[in-house]
Amino acid sequence: MLLLTAQSIMMGEDLKCLRTEERKMGNECIISVEGLTKKYGELMAVDHISFCVRRNEIFGFLGPNGAGKTTTVRMLVGLTRITEGKAWIEGYDVVRDYKRVRSVIGVVPDISNLYSELTCLQNLIFSAAMYGVPREKRLKRAEELLKFFGLWRMRDFKFKNLSRGLKRRLTIAAALTHNPKVLFLDEPTSGLDIMSRRMVWEKILELNRSGVTIFLTSHNVYEAFHISDRIGVINKGKIVALGTPAELSKRFSAKEVIEVAFYPKNPRESELIKQLNGALSVKLRKDHLEIVASDPTSVIEGLILYAKQNNLELSTLNLRGADAEELFLRIVGEQ
Amino acid sequence: MLDEFVKAGYIALKDFREYYMKPGSLSWGIIFPFVFALAFMTKRGGLTEWLAPGMISLALFFGSTSMSAMSIVFERRIGSFERLLLFPVSYNCISLGKSLSSFIMGLISAVPVLLLTLIVLPEPPAYLLLLAVNIAITTFASSTFGVFLSFLVKDPAQVMIVFNLVRFPMMFLSDVIIPVTIMPQYLVPIALALPLTYMTEALRFAYTGTYDVIPPAISITVSLVIGVLFLLAASEVIKRSKP
Numbered sequence: 288m289l290l291l292t293a294q295s296i297m298m299g300e301d302l303k304c305l306r307t308e309e310r311k312m313g314n315e316c317i318i319s320v321e322g323l324t325k326k327y328g329e330l331m332a333v334d335h336i337s338f339c340v341r342r343n344e345i346f347g348f349l350g351p352n353g354a355g356k357t358t359t360v361r362m363l364v365g366l367t368r369i370t371e372g373k374a375w376i377e378g379y380d381v382v383r384d385y386k387r388v389r390s391v392i393g394v395v396p397d398i399s400n401l402y403s404e405l406t407c408l409q410n411l412i413f414s415a416a417m418y419g420v421p422r423e424k425r426l427k428r429a430e431e432l433l434k435f436f437g438l439w440r441m442r443d444f445k446f447k448n449l450s451r452g453l454k455r456r457l458t459i460a461a462a463l464t465h466n467p468k469v470l471f472l473d474e475p476t477s478g479l480d481i482m483s484r485r486m487v488w489e490k491i492l493e494l495n496r497s498g499v500t501i502f503l504t505s506h507n508v509y510e511a512f513h514i515s516d517r518i519g520v521i522n523k524g525k526i527v528a529l530g531t532p533a534e535l536s537k538r539f540s541a542k543e544v545i546e547v548a549f550y551p552k553n554p555r556e557s558e559l560i561k562q563l564n565g566a567l568s569v570k571l572r573k574d575h576l577e578i579v580a581s582d583p584t585s586v587i588e589g590l591i592l593y594a595k596q597n598n599l600e601l602s603t604l605n606l607r608g609a610d611a612e613e614l615f616l617r618i619v620g621e622q
Numbered sequence: 623m624l625d626e627f628v629k630a631g632y633i634a635l636k637d638f639r640e641y642y643m644k645p646g647s648l649s650w651g652i653i654f655p656f657v658f659a660l661a662f663m664t665k666r667g668g669l670t671e672w673l674a675p676g677m678i679s680l681a682l683f684f685g686s687t688s689m690s691a692m693s694i695v696f697e698r699r700i701g702s703f704e705r706l707l708l709f710p711v712s713y714n715c716i717s718l719g720k721s722l723s724s725f726i727m728g729l730i731s732a733v734p735v736l737l738l739t740l741i742v743l744p745e746p747p748a749y750l751l752l753l754a755v756n757i758a759i760t761t762f763a764s765s766t767f768g769v770f771l772s773f774l775v776k777d778p779a780q781v782m783i784v785f786n787l788v789r790f791p792m793m794f795l796s797d798v799i800i801p802v803t804i805m806p807q808y809l810v811p812i813a814l815a816l817p818l819t820y821m822t823e824a825l826r827f828a829y830t831g832t833y834d835v836i837p838p839a840i841s842i843t844v845s846l847v848i849g850v851l852f853l854l855a856a857s858e859v860i861k862r863s864k865p
Contacts, residue, residue, distance in 0.1 A: 327865070366704060368864050389710040400702040404640045416632045417709040419625070 317342040317469055317500050318363065322372035325358050325524075332358045334524035335372065340469075340517075345491075345501040347515030349508060351619055355524040356504045357397070360471055363502075364394050377468055390418065393462030397474040399454035403447035407438055407457055410446055411464055418465035425464075432460040436490060452483030459490065469500045476507065488514060512611035520618050528618045532611070539617045543583045547590055548575035548603035554593075563589040575603050626715040633706065633719025637693045638726055644692050646782055651688035651727055655681035656734045662799075663742055674739040675825035676798035678732055682761045683792075683818055685731020686724040687768030687785060694720060694772035695781040698863075707864075717769060717857040724765035732757065748831035756828045759845045760821040766852035767817060773859040792818045797826075802835050810835075820844040 318340035325333040333355040340346040350356045361367035363374055365385045373380065379387045401410045411429035420428055433439045436456040441449065446457065455475065462470060475491065476484040488510065495501050505511040512518065512532045520528040520535075528535055553576055556569040563569075565582025566589075580586040583606055594601050641647055659677040663669040669677070697703035706716050740746070747753045768785075775784045794800060795809060796818035802810060813819050814835075823841040827833045833841065 364708060366707060366864060386710040386712070389708055394708050396701065396704065398701050400700060400705060402636060402640050402702060404643075405636065409639070413632060413636050414705075417629055417706075417711065419629075419710065 315342045316340065318346075318374070318376050318502065320359075320363070320372070320374045323359065323362060323369065323374055324371035325355070325362060325367065326370045331524050333362070333521075336521065336524070336526045337372075338519055338526055338529060340500060340502055343495070343498055343500055344516040345495050345503060345514055347511040347518045348502060348504045348521065349511055349518060349615060350504075350521035354521045354619075356521050357473065359521065360473060360502070360504060364392060364471055365389065390465065391468045392471060393465070393467035393469070394471045395459050395462045395473060395475060397477060399451070399458040401446045401454070401458055401461055404445060406443050406445055407433060407449070408442040410457060410461055414461040415464035420465055428464055432463060435493075436460045437486065452479050452486070455479060455483065455487060456490070459487070463494070463499075467499065469502060470494065471502045473504050474506060475503070476505070476510065484510075508615040509611045512614070520615070522619050535618065536614055539614055543580050544607045545578040545580055545583060545586055545590070546572075546575050546603060546605040546607065547578065547601065549594060550600040550602040554597070554599075559593065562593045565589075626712060627718070629709070629711050630715050630719035630722055633716065634722035634726060637689070637720065637723030641689060641692045641696070641723070642727060642730075644696075646692045647688050647727060650782060650785075651685040651731050652734070655684045655731055656738070659735045659738055663738065669739060669742050671743055671745060671830050672801070672826070673799065674743055675829040676822055677735050677739065678757070678829070679760060679796075679818065679822040679825050680793060680798050681732040681735040682728045682757065683764045683821070684789065686728030686761055686764040687771065687789065688731075688782075689727035690720060690724040690765060690768035690772045691775070691781045691785050693723060694769060695775050696778050698773075698776065699778050707860075713857040713860045714853070716860055717766075717853055720769045720772075721762070721765040721853060721856070724768050725761050728761035728764055729757070732761070747829045749828045753825070753828035756821075756824045756842060756845075759842060759849065760825055763817060763821055763845045763849035763852070766849050766856060769856040770852045770859060773856065773863060792816050795819075797822045797834055817845070817848045820848065 316339035320339070321337050322335045323333055323337070324331070324335050336355075336359065348356050348359070358367060362369050363376065363381055365381060365388065369382060375381065376388050377391045379391070381388050402413070405413065408429055411432055412425050415425040415428055416422075430439075430442075433442050436459065438453060438457060438460070441453060446454065449457065459472070459475065470491075472491065476487050479487065491501060491503075492514065503511060503515065515532065517531050518528070518535055519526055528539070530538065553571065553574075556571055556576065559576065559578075560566055560569045563578070563586050565580050565585035567579045567581055570577045578586055587604070587606070590601065590604070593599070655677070658680065659669065662673055662677065694703065697706075706719075771785065771788060772781075775781050792798075795805075795813050796816045797813060798818065802813045802819065805813060820836060820841045823833050823836040824838060824845050827838040827841065836844075
């Protein structure tokens with residue numbers, strides 16, 4: 288029997304199923320950034336970065352704390368002044384055409400900052416009104432979003448009385464009242480429990496399938512790697528890696544990790560490693576063995592053979608794939 | 623242009639729903655001016671015709687500035703002010719929206735004081751229509767002043783302290799309870815430099831038909847100009863508040 292970790296259940300399988308293969312991926316840039324720079328006094332927060340986000344993709348923008356990712360997003364959405372460089376969203380200059388830019392983007396900040404005394408419905412209608420949604424369509428759009436995010440029953444609840452997960456959902460909903468073409472999400476699942484996180488990710492994927500380009504920043508590297516079509520990594524204000532998760536994995540040659548447990552008991556590490564081709568190391572964890580593999584297929588074949596030869600049962604077998612966190616640390620660490 | 627006015631109205635309505643029942647708005651915006659007027663009514667000499675416009679001016683000033691203090695400083699602290707910056711509207715629209723909610727609160731604050739003066743004083747206001755216009759101008763100028771001032775304060779816990787540091791001296795120096803005509807000479811230039819002096823003088827003329835030192839044409843015009851200048855200054859401050 289194969290036991291999968293909670294994270295792999297959440298991200299590895301179910302959500303992958305949600306990602307349609309027929310996603311129409313164009314090469315057209317909906318966000319273009321050229322030499323974008325932000326200086327705070329002598330501190331170079333963002334250092335002449337250039338990249339492109341393609342229409343209808345999920346772009347994961349990652350980096351350690353203080354790397355410059357939030358500053359970059361704030362410059363793109365017009366909340367922070369640009370020191371140098373240019374950026375366009377949907378062809379509009381983010382400084383010169385800031386009002387047009389704001390009408391095609393939705394922004395979800397890292398905190399759920401809607402208006403506490405307004406109800407869920409009032410918050411969405413206010414947002415729709417401010418985005419210029421015609422009066423006769425506001426209520427319908429707000430109701431659609433409340434249903435889409437599973438908040439219909441709470442429509443008359445004040446924002447301040449919602450749980451953290453519900454607040455997060457409503458904050459995302461408020462950024463969608465005008466059907467934006469690009470959605471900026473800053474730490475969308477930060478501080479949420481597994482159920483709420485799963486719900487939020489599912490909704491983000493659904494939005495993306497409906498044609499919304501997603502610009503995502505997250506500290507949860509694992510989730511970001513699984514959900515994003517392409518990843519940009521920023522460190523010390525510079526873009527240090529850009530590509531699909533598979534490209535980054537190949538380029539930074541991350542090893543894969545296999546977690547295995549035998550019944551009735553696990554063999555010794557030294558004994559097992561001799562039997563496995565392609566295993567770089569074997570370590571005994573609490574109740575399972577962790578094998579770092581350069582060739583995971585050979586290692587899994589070797590494990591099955593070893594179990595048969597020694598009359599053991601494989602009670603756990605989990606291929607974690609490229610460890611996104613390890614990969615991320617490697618990318619950042621190489622700088 | 624019309625669209626921006628409408629959106630400013632939405633901001634005002636939202637603010638009003640969100641903040642009018644907050645303790646800071648209630649205590650400093652409504653209760654304080656009313657109690658202050660009551661206190662003058664019960665003292666020897668009572669609420670005179672000269673004092674009534676000052677009390678109305680004070681209620682308008684405290685009501686509107688308390689609202690802007692609450693709505694702007696609080697929103698900036700919790701990050702929801704940035705939501706406004708993300709909507710496709712100009713900085714003038716945000717500034718106007720914030721001023722409008724303060725305007726509504728100022729008018730509400732003035733109602734009990736106005737009623738009190740109408741009940742207590744034997745003579746009705748000299749120019750009723752002009753009084754209504756001057757109330758609107760005074761509230762507008764107080765609101766934009768409050769919005770501008772709110773951007774100088776960051777901590778909601780400090781907001782009323784800072785606001786009162788500005789408002790209380792103005793209360794004594796702006797012809798509200800002490801006539802400029804009996805002030806020591808060295809205080810007169812200060813009084814004439816304060817916006818509340820012009821607003822109070824404009825109201826006084828409409829209520830009593832007389833003025834202390836500033837003719838109505840000047841006091842009304844200056845009040846209006848002050849309102850517009852602070853509105854524009856607040857827009858500029860909002861724009862510059864971006865790091």
